[in-house]
Amino acid sequence: MPLQDALFRPVRAGNAFEETVERLMQAIRLGVVGPGERLPAERDLATRLGVSRVTLREAIRSLQDAGYVESRRGRYGGTFVNSPLPVPAPDRRVDPAELADALTLRWAVETGAAECAAGRALGPVERRNLLSRLAECRDASVDSYRRKDSRLHLAIAEATGSASLTAAVADARTRVNALLDRIPLLPPNLAHSNEQHELIVTHIVAGDPEAARRAMAEHLDGTALLLRGFLS
Missing domain, CATH: 1.20.120.530 (GntR ligand-binding domain-like)
Incomplete structure (x- = not known):
């Protein structure tokens, strides 16, 4: 099983937002989606995680506010992992x-x-x-x-x-x-x-x-x- 498939598997219903944040952070921290790279398309990612697009957007927005990702518009837009990543003190x-x-x-x-x-x-x-x-x-x-x-x-x-x-x-x-x-x-x-x-x-x-x-x-x-x- 490809590593992305292992990380972006369906989450459990009880804590869907929190587990979505955890899965995205795992992918970023493990370098599965590296700095400067784009996360899978929103529709595809929501389907793979088994969450609503609203939940996924809330998770992405939270990581954006924390400095881990940025959203870009346009033909080549999407959600990209920031480079460099925030470095914990x-x-x-x-x-x-x-x-x-x-x-x-x-x-x-x-x-x-x-x-x-x-x-x-x-x-x-x-x-x-x-x-x-x-x-x-x-x-x-x-x-x-x-x-x-x-x-x-x-x-x-x-x-x-x-x-x-x-x-x-x-x-x-x-x-x-x-x-x-x-x-x-x-x-x-x-x-x-x-x-x-x-x-x-x-x-x-x-x-x-x-x-x-x-x-x-x-x-x-x-x-x-x-x-x-x-x-x-």
């Missing part, structure tokens, strides 16, 4: 083992927290706190989004009633935030994250542990895709 380089360890820890403790929170009989104060943090995150500006996002995830951990689990989620979140600070904020991802947050909290409040765990796992997978795409 030395303090933004990440050890792959460190990234994998942080993501594994976060997945373990946060999916568990969502499941445990949904399995408890939450009181009115806990429910209000969850819904309040959800609203704050949904209404947050780009500049304050990560802080409000962290507060929502910690509120979910607090809803478990376990101080130890809450502390573990706080530690995991601190590590992941340090990694997230090294990649650009992508507005389509923030909108998708808010939709996923809504689903997670809905399942917790409804008392459905398995659904809450699944929703949290899918949410964390989306973040992991972006981190691996930009930092691996």
Whole structure:
């Protein structure tokens, strides 16, 4: 199988935008589409990835804003990989083992927290706190989004009633935030994250542990895709 076919295979539906960004970044970082070269035509690429052209355009626009590609018009136009590519500052380089360890820890403790929170009989104060943090995150500006996002995830951990689990989620979140600070904020991802947050909290409040765990796992997978795409 040609390498392009391997990289540009259909993405999964749950995190289509995030996985599309990851696939494009893999192709760029591995030199499958090198500096100065053109990405496959939009229609062809959307078909190969199994995503809508709207999703693909959002992904390309995000990489354009981050300095990885540029769009050119005209007969010989298209989306071209920039030359040279952005060079991460030395303090933004990440050890792959460190990234994998942080993501594994976060997945373990946060999916568990969502499941445990949904399995408890939450009181009115806990429910209000969850819904309040959800609203704050949904209404947050780009500049304050990560802080409000962290507060929502910690509120979910607090809803478990376990101080130890809450502390573990706080530690995991601190590590992941340090990694997230090294990649650009992508507005389509923030909108998708808010939709996923809504689903997670809905399942917790409804008392459905398995659904809450699944929703949290899918949410964390989306973040992991972006981190691996930009930092691996």
